[in-house]
Amino acid sequence: MRNATRFQFIQSQHVPGLTVLNAAIDDFCYDRHAHEEYAFGVTLAGRQDFFSGGQYHKSPPGHVIRFNPEEVHDGQPGGEHTLGYSMLYVPTAQVDPLLAEALGRENTSGFRPPGTLIQDTELRGAILELARLVSLETGSCIDQENALYRVVARTAQLGGRYQDEPGIRRPDTLLQRAKAYIHAHLEQDISLDEISQAAHLSKYHFVRLFRRHYGITPHQYVINCRINAARRALSQGATASEVALRFGFADTSHFNRRFKRIYAVTPSQYRRDIAR
Template identity: 75%
Template sequence: MANASRFQFIKSQHVPTLTVLQAAIKDFSYDRHAHEEFAFGVTLSGRQDFFSGGQFHKSPPGNVILFNPEEVHDGQPGGKHALDYLMVYAHPDQVKPLFADALGREHATDFRSNQTLIQDAQLRHAILELARLVTSQTGSCIDQENALYRVIERTVQLGGISQPSPVTNRPDTLLRLAKEYIHAHLESDMSLDDICQAAHLSKYHFLRLFRQHYGITPHQYVINCRINAARTALDVGAPLNEVALRFGFADLSHFNRRFKRIYGMTPHQYQRDIAR
């Protein structure tokens, strides 16, 4: 059935980086991927089944789903009924000052929720209200900023880990070097050997360590980062063919397939959505 699944992205007209996804899924499954943003979701109807944080989750209607930045996950409908849900995406740079304020700190801080699947009416209502303001294009800038702050404030109240300067052990440091290399060379034809050398690890050790830490292979991570970078380029109106070639896709058809496995729609459909 051609229209069994529907996806729509709506960007805030007031708050930079704030985007809402409205999705109704019947015959679609996301590949494992990760976003640069915080993702605050609510399951509206049906059941949302997904992998994240090394385990599988089932989210019935009314539950909140929270993904930290770069937290690998997938997703698909569970049970016999279609899945209807929404997600609000906010970039860490946008919300760091809000987390600092909610934590009572003077400076921006890195915050990560320690919960993925949350049953909390207050957080659910805050997310739904923020999504309503963005999707209906109502309210002023201060209305949307205040709604976003209420989401952040409740997230902090529910618990997490906050650290102004993350302390990392040696594997984390080496993997960070690999990720930094990948992000710096998204437009280049990088090899696995190149990434391993940047991380100062043997190929076997690197592959095992990377998958153990992130739940996906380095190749999957590279594709994921290229798709996220391509989405940013699409946001500012870059031509589709140019974006596809810039980020290493063989052609527009290849780009379309990869993009749709993460965002549920083709790059053209996404660019059309956010231009409204």
């Protein structure tokens, strides 16, 4: 059946920052964007087509999709059937200590789990169990914490690779400086000149390098970061008009349009969902 598009965000009452999205999509396409937290999802029906890591992927029912923090991606329904999926958004503060423990290391620095599209029954079951507990607002704090640990532990068991700090290339370091500058000035009217100077690069070289490295332009990244910060503010009770003014959007309508391209709902709808 067509015209079944709907989105519902539910925030955990037990695990700080943990949010579940249950979605059914016929005709919506996400802009390329990145989240600051980990995202673990399961395609339930239809097919999910998306770009990530320089590649295009197709996720049929039962497959797991995982995005690391700052991993640029988009998404849309593929084929003729309504796309249904559940997605967990989990802050790094919740995942990284569990992941380090599961890996038997002091921290997760340099660790990169393998692949974005995964076919694993155990990981799928753990994600869906945690999504169920949060969506139905059932179970105790320890139930949800245990379900999250199962998700993270299975992620560690599936392996990965390490990128040691000495091996980081100079362009990576320079671009990280630019990103740090952006995050430190989200509530200010910053320019490309200022960002490129923070990276010690010429403006035009910086723009080309940034887009080649991350898959989006610096302008798109700034908007993306402001939207992510706006989402956190909405979660803490701020109104859409307050957030629009705080993060430099021209007006509430402009903020609504930008927010919806990344989170599929308006800021007010998002705030209403998580306030329940």
